Amino acid sequence: MKNEKGLSRLLEIAGERKGLLLLSGVLATVSAAFFLVPYLAAYNVLAELLKYWKDPRNLEGAILLKWGFYAFLGLLGGLFTLFLSTMASHTAAFRILYGLRVRLAEHVGKLHLGYLTSTSTGAVKKTLEQNVEKIELFIAHQIPDFVNVVATVAILFFIMFSMNFWMALATIGAVILGFLIQSSMMFGTRANTMMKAYYDSLERINASAIQYVRGMSAVKIFGRTVFSFRKFHRDIQEYSDMVTRFTDQFQTGFVLFRTVLVSLLAFVLPVGVLLLSRDPHNVALGLTVIFFLILAPGASAPLYKIMYLSATMRDINEGVSRIDAIFRQPPVKEPENPRKPSRYDVTFEKVSFSYNAPETSTRIAALSEVSFSAPQGAVTALVGPSGSGKSTAANLIPRFWDVDQGAIRIGGVDIRDMATEDLMDTVSFVFQDTFLFYDSLYENIRVGRPEATPEEVYAAAKAAQCHDFISRLPKGYDTPIGQGGVYLSGGEEQRVSVARAILKNAPVLVLDEATAFADPENEHHMQQALKELIRNKTVIVIAHRLHSIREARNIVVLSEGKVAEEGSHEELLRREGLYKKMWEIYSDTAAWSFRKKERVA
Amino acid sequence: MKLITNLTVGHPRKLLKPFLLTVLSNLLNIVPFGLVLRGVYLIFEGLSSPEATLDIRGLWWVCAALGAYMIVIFLGEIPPYRASYRGAYEVAAEGRIHLAEHLRKLPLGFLLGRDPGDLANMMMGDFALLEQGISHIAPQLAGALVAPIIALLGLSFLDWRMALALFMPLPVGVFLLGITAGIMRIKGLRHMRIKIDAANRLQEYLNGIRVVKAYNLVGPRFARLEKAFRDFMKESIRLEAIGGSIILPIIACIRTGLTIMIVTGSYLLLEGTLSPFVFLAFLLVGSRIFDPLTAALINFALLRYFELAGERILALQSEPVMRGNANPPEEGDITFEKVTFHYHSKEEPALRNISLQVPRGSLTALVGPSGSGKSTLLKLIPRFYDPQEGQILLGGKKLAHMEPEGLLRKVSMVFQEVYLFQDTLGNNIRFGKEGASQKEVEEAARKACCHDFIMKLPQGYDTPVGEGGCTLSGGEKQRISIARAFLKNAPIVLLDEATASLDPENELEVQRAIDTLIEGRTVVVVAHRLKTIRRADTIVVLENGEMVEQGTHEELLKRDGRYKDLWNIQQQSAGWSLAS
Secondary structure, three states, rough: HHHHHHHHHHHHHHHHOOHHHHHOOOOOOOOHHHHHHHHHHHHHHHHEEEEEOHHHHOOOOHHHHHHHHHHHHHHHHHHHHHHHHHHHHHHHHHHHHHHHHHHHHHHHHHEOOOOOOHHOOOHHHOOOOOOOOHHHHHHHHHHHHHHHHHHHHHHHHHHHHHHHHHHHHHHHHHHHHHHHHHHHHHOOOHHHHHHHHHHHHHHHHHHHHHHHHHHHHHHHHHHOOOHHHHHHHHHHHHHHHHHHHHHHHHHHHHHHHHHHHOHHHHHHHHHHHHHHHHHHHHHHHHHHHHHHHHHHHHHHHHHOOOOOHHHHHHHHHHHHHHHHHHHHOOOOOOOOOOOOOOOEEEEEEEEEEOOOOOHHOOOOOOOOEEEEEEOOEEEEEEEEOOOHHHHHHHOOOOOOOOEEEEEEEEEEEEHOOOOOOHHHHHHHOOOOOOOOOOEEEHHHHHHHOOOOOOOHHHHHHHHOOOOOHHHHHHHHHHHOOOOOOOOOOOHHHHHHHHHHHHHOOOOOOEEEEEEEEEEOHHHHHHHHHHHHHOOOOOEEEEEOOHHHHOOOOOOEEEEEOEEEEEEEEHHHHHOOOOOHHHHHHHHHHHHHHOOOOOOOO | OOOHHHHHOOOHHHHHHHHHHHHHHHHHHHHHHHHHHHHHHHHHHHOOOOOOOOOHHHHHHHHHHHHHHHHHHHHHHHHHHHHHHHHHHHHHHHHHHHHHHHHOOOHHHHHHHOOOOHHHHHHHHHHHHHHHHHHHHHHHHHHHHHHHHHHHHHHHHOOOHHHHHOOOHHHHHHHHHHHHHHHHHHHHHHHHHHHHHHHHHHHHHHHHHHHHHHOOOEEEEEEEEEEEEEHHHHHHHHHHHHHHHHHHHHHHHHHHHHHHHHHHHHHHHHHHHOOOOHHHHHHHHHHOOOHHHHHEEEEEEEEHHHHHHHHHHHHHHOOOOOOOOOOOOOOOEEEEEEEEOOOOOOOOOOEEEEEEOOOOOEEEEEOOOOOOHHHHHHHOOOOOOOEHHHHHHEOOEEEEEOHHHHHHHEEEOOOOOOHHHHHHHHHHHOOOOOOOOOHHHHHHHHOOOOOOHHOOOHHHHHHHHOOOHHHHHHHHHHHHHHHHHHHHHEEEEEEEOOOOOOOOHHHHHHHHHHHOOOOOOEEEEEEEOOOOOOOEEEEEEEEOEEHHHHHHHHHHHHHOOOOHHHHHHHHHHHHOOOOO
């Protein structure tokens, strides 16, 4: 069966064995058997009744009571085993979910940092949130249902066939007929084109809704909401017409299916009558016919429960394949014999790199044969126009991605030969996108070095210019971040992340000159903080404002993924090349101000 | 009732028709039951004693009637099918349209503060859940509840004592269900809390994964996440166990009816006050009647889940919309009169008692530390939000009375975030003015310094932009938004100086474009770098939501106040350079 694939893959991902599910199945079967006891009781009471039909006062009350009691016992036994069965299947389900979540999170922790940008973690989150909810519903409820239904139906038919072959055949035949009608409607070629049209239409309206909502603020600003609304309105209407047609299409099939299942007795009774007409005095046969009349309607009820299974199965397969796509991302390769550097200069040796996911951006900032070296304990700046590859080069140092060709070395050791933990201990990086945990400010700084003493944490906060604003908070360092605590401004967040880096005190620092949030005061504080941070470190800075790196030991000018020039500020200015041109533009923009010409009256 | 209101997003009457039709089709199903009863009776009569003969002919008639009646059932099922599916899609389509209409009237500030993915999911996903809830589950539930009621009524006509015996435990079960609902709710809430905790931990882990990895914290952070997941798993299992041990005894209780009925029936039969035929009928019904009831209990839980979707939608629809329908004046001064504004009623005001005059055609700059309220002030002008106290006037007329979109047509905004539609670049610029000619578009693009880079693209103005416009650089997107502003040609321009992260050459182009754009218009700009606004007509200094100073650059420097401090700090920063 096709759905085995999705489910067994799910079990495989979650590392869950089938034991619990099997146990659940066995218990469900036992439970189903118990639940048949009341029917058996009803049958036996009927048999008793038949004996004394003409004169019920001669009935043996004790036998009737006995069967009434058995019906009750069967019910209790059935419910109890059902409880055990659902507990087993639910436990299995929740364990699968747990395994799924944990393994996915574990895997994500091993991926390249480059993969873990905000967009892709967003996608991972979405996958987990949207698909896991559906998977949860499926394994926690539908699997148990499914197990129960199969068990009930199996037992039911086993008993039926052991009672009377022909009537059992009539029952099962009718059920199969019902499902054939249903599936011929659902799976014929016409149904397939219908299905495709339906999914296309669904996709269209989904896209339309996203565009409508996402663009709403922009549309509003240009006063075009009516236009945009009309378009969306039309799409909704079209979709609605589509699904209405869709349900019309399935009407006959579905209603016929229901009719057949509701009228199972219309199939069973004639067979019974036929058998009776040949042997009109056979009391046992008569009772068998009555037994079928009691039991047969029960054959369809459980099947309703799993009617929508195929639709959910499609969702589950889709969900599993999305989750699999994350698992397919290769983790960072760890070296077999990790080495540790003893010096901390950084060298790029003919580094070539290209992004292997071209669909994410039409402009692939790639590097080709980039070589330069950043001396230990000095500042090296990477500059260049946007798209020149300066950010890419910096991102390769903490192994956001691995180089295609060439090598990056720290103290002569290829970073790919370093254990990830050692590399991370060696390199700090401070980027514009900062992240604070939902935790106290103290804990957020201590992240830099978990074994640090409180004094060291405070010292780092002071050095990063955080101490003052933290002290002003009502609970000081114990103030939690986020809900129920404080939301820091962009600049403050940046300084907290600098405090972390100061505490970590790694010998190599990769820095994105981060000034996006800077209002004057923040910028001033940030500069003070950075000054502390870069002391005695090998610093590689991605520079946007040339002014701030004019004292760097070495400035590497990148252009279209290649090193165009290299040298100190003065050397580069003398050279009259790209850097000189950038410096001139930079000086122009720095002097600019909003200004209005005199209004022409 | 609340459940039905939520499920139908406020149109409970939509469910009436499918419900009634389902009840009707259930009533139709009584007839075959009677036929079967007749068949059983015939068999009993024919086999009860050796001398009796089986009425085979009669039995064949029963069969024929059963077969023929299938047509009736078939026809009877069609109306509820159509009603429930059409009803469901109608509710969803109308609801979506209603929500879309509502969304477009909400304040811009609200829209910008919400995750658009969330809203889109509400529009599609939540309504899809409702469709399913209304079309599948609700009718099934109705049928499941109605069938036993019909049976109860029918059976009490046959023999009320037996009916009483059969259904006696039912009220007890319902009563038990009622008193245990409280326990389940508390446990459910606890479960929900742990679930949210796990979701938060996951979000933190994923969002912070770069920091987590950079600081070698995958181990400990992961341990925390793992614990949250483990707790969630345990709690889920516990909830299931508690739920099961409550609901199963209740089901057991309700189903005891069959046993009680058999016992009662036996006594009555022995007493001679019950005909065996009635007993027979009760036995046949009694063994079947509890299946739909049990199914209803389970469906009910599922329905609660769908209901949440409706609740979310209703909550969004109760957000107040923007009012006002007056036409805004062509041009005029912008006046703030004692304006106080807060984002949430419980929070400190973001702006306090602001009075400010922005003369027509002037350049006004707003400065101050982050969180001072300068961006908020800017956003009040195009009515992203309405202030709680005081008023804002344009050309002497109250903004609050103006038609929101009409007002927006008078205002161009160049902000940090630029949204590009999934359309060609040309059409994205054309958004500034409906029906603008290609010449006009190119003219605007030239003025905004985007013509050159657009022409370098393979398809020029016909180049499509991706979702959210992710294929252009920040500076390029900004210039596109300036080009839109040129086409729009609105008398008021609002700028958020956001050039800090641009590369020099991009910045130069943006600056040139802005120079042309602001000419001859009323301009309000939020500035971060004081140098850029030193020639503004008025500089307004804000701090903690209050206006602390106002004047020209020279005046403010002379005053030796807050502005002077800021200026000095910035002069220092400007000379700074990274060196060790």
